[in-house]
Amino acid sequence: MWVPRIIRSASLRTRVAVASAAAASAVVAAFTILTSLVLANNDAAQLDRRLDSIVDASMFPEQLQDPRRGVLTTGRSRSTGEVVFQRGFQLPVLPPGTQTVEVNGVEYRVRTLPVDQEGGVLMSIGIRADSILLSAGRIPEYTLVGLVTVLIAGGLGWLLAGPAIRPLRKLTEQTATLGEGSDSMPGVRGVREAEELSDAMSAMLHRLAAAQQATTNSLQAAQDFAANATHELRTPLTAMRADLDTLRIHDLPEDERAEVVADLARAQRRVEAIITALGQLASGQLAQVEDRELIDVADLLDRVARENARSGAEIVVQTDDDIGAVWGWPGGLRLAVDNLLRNALTHGEATRIVLHAHRGGGVLTIVVDDNGRGLPAEEHTTVLGRFRRGSTAAPGGSGLGLALVAQQAALHGGGIELSDGPLGGLRATLTVSTSPRPSDAQPR
Incomplete structure (x- = not known):
């Protein structure tokens, strides 16, 4: 039907007005029915009382012949x-008894009773049963009162709905002015439903912003991976192709052939290292807060030390008794510590490495000292960048090991600093926030 469709497309204010009018109509209808029943009972009682008074007056012989307007009297012999x-x-x-009968199309309330007169008479006395309050002449009055009541209720609903829906209008205006990428909106106060809707919309915007940021990070990670892979793999792949052409075209002596094969192996290891490191960088860019876990620091350091023990170097782990655990990404933090250890073993050629961990001031500090050949002071900062290799680095590396450490340090709300160590080699100081709240830093 067209009426429900109009109501469905109407504003909330109009709906409140219509609902108020409908409620008023229901109340008026119920009140009219109840009033009609009460008035009908009242009319019947009044008619019976009036009939009683007429009957009492008519029982006197001298008044029996008195004419009364609207009163019918009929006496019949009882015999x-x-x-x-x-x-x-x-x-x-x-x-x-008392009955209601119709005489010539008019209802009468009739009382019939015996009278000891002229040998016994059965006297019936009746009066018109017309209702004074429920007469047909009052129907237009009742209808008019009902219509006025409905109109007043609808108007009051319209007026009162204005202030009631003002918070919703404000919420609509604020929603319409939100810019692209907005992840919050001003709170709306005044009506509980509007406040709940505002909070729900803010939560939804946060989720959408987080999803959009995750999508952006994924796209950026893919672009970075493709760009870096294209740039960094070109040189080793070109060298590998040249070595393969040399082996295919020339019949080299055994010693020269072995040297070309060794070059191929080094290039292959470098390509593998670059691809692995680029994948780890991309994973770091896609780290999600909900993936964090509690990390047992002492256990993590012990596992890293055991896995690198086969290198032949002496690896010592020293931790405070209250080192406890921190919130973070287990794989990422382990990768950072492992890269620092491998950097000391591979590029520093260290024979003794000391891992020390302590916490204080809301920060977990992991220090890696080695007795290797160290690094010039002017390179302590530059080697933390991507594809930056130190002057003392061994061949075949990706140039991304320390960049990965810096990325994980930033993700964990900390940082990485290189300096000269007390063992004669390099000292790497990795800091991690112990706060359960994740860092807002997003590496790129």
């Missing part, structure tokens, strides 16, 4: 049933 007295229209034969 023969013949009419012995009549005033007005004749009433039908009725048993003793």
